[in-house]
Amino acid sequence: xxxxxQHPSTLSVQEGDSAVIKCTYSxxxxxxxxxxxxxxxxxxxxxxxxxxNVGEKKDQRIAVTxxxxxxxxxxxxxxxxxxxxxxxxCAANPMNYGGSxxxxxxxxxxxxxxxx
Amino acid sequence: xxGVTQTPxxxxxxxxxxxxxxxxxxxxxxYMSWYRQDPGMGLRLIHYSVGAGITDQGEVPNGYNxxxxxxxxxxxxxxxxxxxxxxxxxxASSDSERLPQHFGDGTRLSIL
Numbered sequence: 185x186x187x188x189x190q191h192p193s194t195l196s197v198q199e200g201d202s203a204v205i206k207c208t209y210s211x212x213x214x215x216x217x218x219x220x221x222x223x224x225x226x227x228x229x230x231x232x233x234x235x236x237n238v239g240e241k242k243d244q245r246i247a248v249t250x251x252x253x254x255x256x257x258x259x260x261x262x263x264x265x266x267x268x269x270x271x272x273x274c275a276a277n278p279m280n281y282g283g284s285x286x287x288x289x290x291x292x293x294x295x296x297x298x299x300x
Numbered sequence: 301x302x303g304v305t306q307t308p309x310x311x312x313x314x315x316x317x318x319x320x321x322x323x324x325x326x327x328x329x330x331y332m333s334w335y336r337q338d339p340g341m342g343l344r345l346i347h348y349s350v351g352a353g354i355t356d357q358g359e360v361p362n363g364y365n366x367x368x369x370x371x372x373x374x375x376x377x378x379x380x381x382x383x384x385x386x387x388x389x390x391x392a393s394s395d396s397e398r399l400p401q402h403f404g405d406g407t408r409l410s411i412l
Binding site: 188190216218220225226227228229230273275277287288289290291292293 | 304340341342343344345348358359390392399400401402403404405406
């Protein structure tokens with residue numbers, strides 16, 4: 185089945201610097217790759233997603249890139265701010281998981297700390 | 301617009317007890333799902349539903365039951381609680397995409 189690896193597990197940056205989180209996946213049939221931000225005591229919040237027919241997508245300070253050949257995708261946060269501090273999860277949608285669509289396999293998360 | 305509401309926020313059970321975790325959404329979303337989150341791990345899918353009357357198993361369904369009698373509600377039942385079910389449980393919903401878009405704030409469950 186699908187396996188999603190996420191690196192690094194922790195990331196500390198200075199305010200204003202960029203942060204990059206990388207994920208790899210194993211199922212070449214996966215076609216949807218969302219990223220979630222989870223603040224302490226809250227549920228995950230979908231912040232950006234990308235589909236397999238697109239190589240890059242941007243939303244203000246956040247961008248996601250996808251390399252289908254290498255089976256990896258990355259989250260880029262520019263001009264980081266203290267409020268970006270949270271745990272970030274990547275995920276992939278395995279098309280043939282248990283014969284059902286609509287499931288996501290998550291990475292283990294990256295704890296991002298932005299120091300003022 | 302409350303989004304996805306989960307109750308209770310915290311619960312402590314003894315081994316062997318049963319309970320129901322409640323999840324309600326007010327966005328008229330067809331797709332709803334339950335995940336569990338364990339320390340140092342990503343979320344794992346327990347059960348999901350693509351509409352009222354339709355449910356299916358996810359990655360880790362054992363020990364849990366679900367039902368979907370209305371579009372709004374998707375309760376998760378623990379039949380006989382075990383310490384291995386100590387976790388944070390999240391409910392999610394989405395509209396056209398059969399993938400979680402909106403999550404609740406979770407139920408933190410401890411089983412002694």
